[in-house]
Amino acid sequence: MSTGEVDFYELLGVARDADAAALKSSYRKQAMKYHPDRNPGDAEAESQFKMISAAYEVLKDPQKRAAYDRYGHAAFQNGGPGAGGQDFSDLGDIFETIFGSAFGGGGGGGRARPRRGADLRYDMQVTLDDAFHGKTTQVEVEVSTACNTCTGTGAEPGTSRRRCELCHGAGKVRAKEGFFVIERPCPNCHGAGEVLEAPCGDCRGEGRVDTLQTLEVEIPAGVDNGTRIRMSGRGEAGPRGAPAGDLYIFVHVKPHDVFEREGSALFTQVPISFTSAALGDTIDIPGLDGATHSIEIPAGIQSGKQLRKRGAGMPVLQGRGRGDLVVEVMVETPTKLSSRQKEILCEFRETETGEECPESRGFLNKIKDVFGA
Numbered sequence: 001m002s003t004g005e006v007d008f009y010e011l012l013g014v015a016r017d018a019d020a021a022a023l024k025s026s027y028r029k030q031a032m033k034y035h036p037d038r039n040p041g042d043a044e045a046e047s048q049f050k051m052i053s054a055a056y057e058v059l060k061d062p063q064k065r066a067a068y069d070r071y072g073h074a075a076f077q078n079g080g081p082g083a084g085g086q087d088f089s090d091l092g093d094i095f096e097t098i099f100g101s102a103f104g105g106g107g108g109g110g111r112a113r114p115r116r117g118a119d120l121r122y123d124m125q126v127t128l129d130d131a132f133h134g135k136t137t138q139v140e141v142e143v144s145t146a147c148n149t150c151t152g153t154g155a156e157p158g159t160s161r162r163r164c165e166l167c168h169g170a171g172k173v174r175a176k177e178g179f180f181v182i183e184r185p186c187p188n189c190h191g192a193g194e195v196l197e198a199p200c201g202d203c204r205g206e207g208r209v210d211t212l213q214t215l216e217v218e219i220p221a222g223v224d225n226g227t228r229i230r231m232s233g234r235g236e237a238g239p240r241g242a243p244a245g246d247l248y249i250f251v252h253v254k255p256h257d258v259f260e261r262e263g264s265a266l267f268t269q270v271p272i273s274f275t276s277a278a279l280g281d282t283i284d285i286p287g288l289d290g291a292t293h294s295i296e297i298p299a300g301i302q303s304g305k306q307l308r309k310r311g312a313g314m315p316v317l318q319g320r321g322r323g324d325l326v327v328e329v330m331v332e333t334p335t336k337l338s339s340r341q342k343e344i345l346c347e348f349r350e351t352e353t354g355e356e357c358p359e360s361r362g363f364l365n366k367i368k369d370v371f372g373a
Contacts, residue, residue: 008054008055008058008059008068009055009059011051011052011055012026012027012030012052012055012056012059013026013030014026016069020060023056023059023060024056024060027052027053027055027056027060030048030052031049031052031053034046034048034049034052035049036049040119040246040248041119041121115191115238115239115242116238116242116243116244116245117144117208117235117236117237117238117239117242117243117244117245118235118236118245119235119236119245119246119247119248120141120143120234120235120236120245120246120247120248121247121248121250122139122141122247122248122249122250123250123252124137124139124217124219124249124250124251124252125252125253125254126219126223126251126252126253126254127253127254127256128253128254128255128256128259128261128288129288130219131219131221131222131223131224131251131253131261131314132221132222132288132289132314132315133221133288134218134219134220134221134222134223135219136216136217136218136219137216137217137219138214138215138216138217139214139215139217139249140212140213140214140215141212141213141215141234141247142210142211142212142213143210143211143213143234143235143236143237143247144208144209144210144211144236144237145208145209145211145213145237146207146208146237146241147200147202147203147206147207147208147209148202149200149201149202149203150200150202150203150207151241152207152208152237152240152241153200153207153240153241154196154199154200154203154205154206154207154239154240154241155196155197155198155199155200155205156196156197156198156199156200156201157200159196159197159198160197161194161195161196161197162194162195162197163193163194163195164186164188164189164192164193164194164195165188166186166187166188166189167186167188167189167193169193169194170186170193171185171186171189171191171192171193172184172185172186172191173185173186173187192239192240205240206239206240207237207238207239207240207241208236208237208238208239215231215234215247217229217231217249219251220317220318221315221317222264222314222315222316222317222318222319223251223253223317224251224253224261224263224317225251225252225253226250226251226252227250227251227317228248228249228250228251229248229249229251230246230247230248230249231246231247231248231249232246233245233246234246234247235247259288261314263314263323264313264314264315264316264322264323264324265313265314265323265324265325265326266288266312266313266314266323266324266325266326267326267328268285268325268326268327268328269327269328269330270283270285270295270327270328270329270330271330271331271332272297272301272329272330272331272332273331273332273334274331274332274333274334276297277297277300277301277302277303277329277331278299278300279299280296280297280298280299280300280301281297282294282295282296282297283295283297283327285309285325285327287312287325288314289312291312293309293312293325295307295309295327297329301329301331302329302331303329303330303331304328304329304330305328305329306326306327306328306329307326307327307328307329308324308325308326308327309324309325309326309327310324311323311324312324312325313325313326
């Protein structure tokens, strides 16, 4: 979609006759969905967030909305039919943020804002035991940091920066293309608004250098696959003294030999003998918390039945309490029997009436009913 085709009502998902409350409600929902803090590194989400913000800035103001309804985006073009003596100069910053001033026609502007450093991602693997207890660990990250020689300014010590003569410090230049006036970064200062008298020899004028940093990371108890830990200001340093981005630690929990995890619950399968299943028993399961959890096996339990131990699972991340330990019973048929054991089982079979295994008897009755056997 070109900038000239963007419809503010469609961006906000409201009808053209929507009242102020409907506009505000729709804007809040979409702003929450596409906010950069919720979508780090997602350029498309960031662009969408900026567009809906611009649309709301126009439509929430009755005068601007009336001009937009009548003339569309041309209302905010200098000399456009919607200008009509109205002062829409305050919209310049809005459209500059969204469309690179494609809808602004004025000249000049203030000095370019420093560009924030990029966010970084680090993928960390932890064991299920680490996820249960939490831990403090160290990671090594190669990241751009402020240059010590020029203290991040990009200028050789003893020299300074001066205003760019081409863009007069604005960091951008404008050119008219048909109906629109397009802004682009200044080719002379690359959007900085200033040029260096002499670039720093160590960072080549960038104000930052690549270094290997060792950082301490707190892994909270209860983390799961995909948990994101934000370390503010630990990302790439911004160019020429601009603020640094953030470092995001993405946690990946390694598979465990005994337990499988689902949310805050721990699952495990336990084989039991057919005598334990028939007569009932108690089994002990060692937990990640170091305790032994006793599970009561009721007499007559069937294979696949799940038994639950409340509060013996994983800690709830940033919450209180723990999930459950879920034990799935698997009844094991013996494969090696002594002569005496076989005699006992034969004696038992001779005493069977069919009431001992109602499901088996029910299935045999169903066969008889269907096939007349």
